[in-house]
Amino acid sequence: MLQSWVIIPVSLAYVGVLFAIARYGDRRADQGRSLIANPYIYALSLGVYATAWTFYGSVGRAAADGIGFLPIYIGPTLMMALWWLVLRKIVRISKANRITSLADFVSSRYGKSALIAGLVTVIAVVGVVPYIALQLKAISHSFTILVQYPEVVATGAREPVPILSDTAFWLALLLATFTILFGTRHLDASERHEGLVAAIAFESLVKLVAFLAVGLFVTYGIYDGLADIFAQAAAHARLAGLFAPLGGAAGSYGSWAWLTALSMLAFMFLPRQFQIAVVENVNENHLGKAIWLFPLYMLAMNVFVVPVAFGGVMHFAGLAVDPDTFVLTLPMAEQQEALALLVFIGGLSAATGMVIVETIALSTMVCNDLVMPVLLRLKSTRIAERANLAPLLLGIRRGAIVAVVLLGYFYFRLAGEAYALVAIGLISFAAVAQFAPATIGGIYWKGATRAGALAGLGAGFAVWLYTLLLPSFAKSGWLPIGFLEQGPLGIAILKPYALLGLEGLNDITHAMLWSMTANIGTFVAVSVLTRQTVAEQAQAARFVDVFRREGGDLDVHPWKGTASLPDLVALLGRFLGPERAQAALAGYARRRGFAAPAAMPADAGLVQFAETALAGAIGGASARIMVASAVKEDALSIAEVRSMLDEASQVIATSHELKVKSQELTRATAELRAANERLQELDRMKDDFISTVTHELRTPLTSIRAFSEILHDNPELDAAEREKFLAIIIQESERLTRLINQVLDLAKLESGRAE
């Protein structure tokens, strides 16, 4: 009963449910009761990492080499452990600078360079559009197989069908519609797409349930538990060899390690992962729970891969059934219609989730970092002078969405069963891994320059093209195969899979080794050889020191020029719409403590605020161009900034000196005051002493005088009496002398000259 008239309505109903969830999510967001503001939804939406390539392809890979698929999921687990350090920083930077895409992030770090933004966009589009094609292929493939029910066909290879009767084409259009409806509601792209994220989280749940259902069915329905499957596999000639596959079928330990590292980087830098993890992040505290919830999701997704693969290989022994389809064909072979339909829906959810998010991320980049800068620079379009650019911007973004999806569809039609499409998963990973040095280096190393990032990205991308993409074209027959086997023009040393004679590695390991060497090498070398401009320096500091600067948009970087408030208001109004521009300005005025926007001075802070607000709508590089056109800027030269810095540091040094001096003065005053007090005390003591001594002096003096007067007045005194009085006078004068000597001694003591 699984005719196309059953499958198609069920699929449409499923997409209808997605629409309903997205609508509900958006409505809740408008009411301010966010549906997605919790870590569980955040962790589930990260599950967009698991695409149809995971859903169908993991089993295929496991059937071929046992555990070769696992590094792709262990890598993200390891990366999650580093998220608290790395991703939290990226999220913080992105929120402070209103960054809306990976291209925007990299270009903002390097002085808002439009060139870098363009290059990142090109790499992302070239690397990822074939990956979108792979998803469309998976859906079309699984549909072709399911529709043959109850017959299990060998492969899902399709007859060529005209575009208009191709289900994949209509599905692509449906997905583009969904993405446009829920991905381009507002212009300010830093306002997140809440409904869309809710739908993606739901899709993650559906694919997990579908995969677990088929895993349980194969393990406990067809076979008798895990032990039974492995016991039977041990007796199977080829599968027994996969019991210890490392170093053999699954590749060397080196390629295992490289694959883990590659998937760690891809998990960070695939445009869809950046979109979900950074741009759509509601609250950076959600990272905490996601750090262990998401790896748990990956673990659950992979538990049954090997049992299903081994079970399929044994079940279809002798039949030419493509292992990539085991997930679907095993339930079909066992007449489980409902389960087969559930699996198809699970695959559909894996593929559509990836296509939707990847398309949003790519279309934002294409619009903001490729189309807008060109339009704004072309004087002939006079685009910058239009009154309201919001509709035009939305139009470009919607056009970009349709273009990306259709590009994916036509690549799928063109490539079909070609190797270039089948192997694209890891090739895409290697392409986006090229963003890692410029991004990670950029947030930890202030010295990384624009020229360095440009050179690194360019070199890495070129090596990737040469060692992975072109060979995949050659294997597909689009280039002469001699390019691979003898090297271009027969030059053996340039063979793409054995560059400079480096043999014995698999293609991904070989390409990663060379591209990362070229990328990191030129990035570092050019960075240390070139100088940063002022704008770059300011941005570098904003990025690297983001945790030390908590000033938000009140934190202003050096800027010199003249601006007028009406010009800036008009500029914001043209891109954001007048009401939103007014609301944003009023909010900023309040934060700075002004009653109304009109009262604000048109200073560096306001110009920077306008630029950041615009960056949310049209990307950092385009915002730079627009603001530069609206205000009169004097370029700050390095010398000026340096002299400003010198001046500032001199003032700081002088004030420090002053502080030290005044402290010394205070100390000296205190000492003086203490000394003075001591002196006064001494003085008082001397006075007391002198009055006492004077009193003492008076006694002998009085007696000398008295006896002298007696002798003077009575000349008739007898000799004995006279003798006696004279002796008293001598005695008293000796006493007087002694007293005076003592006073003199005391004076000597006081002046410190006593021996």
Place this chain on the structure above:
Amino acid sequence: MLRSEMKGQRLVAVFLLGVLLFNYPLLALFNRAAEAFGIPLVYAYIFCAWALVIGLLALVVERSR
């Protein structure tokens, strides 16, 4: 801030443990044609190590909040 730094450092330690567990030479020790609980040894080892890493991540994140 201090607690957040502490958490970051503990998570880096778990990362290093993960790198150790999922690479040569530890991986090679289990890459033998043997079984544990009816499951080939290397598969059982990888999934157990994986669960261990997730458990440690959960412990670090949840305990320090």
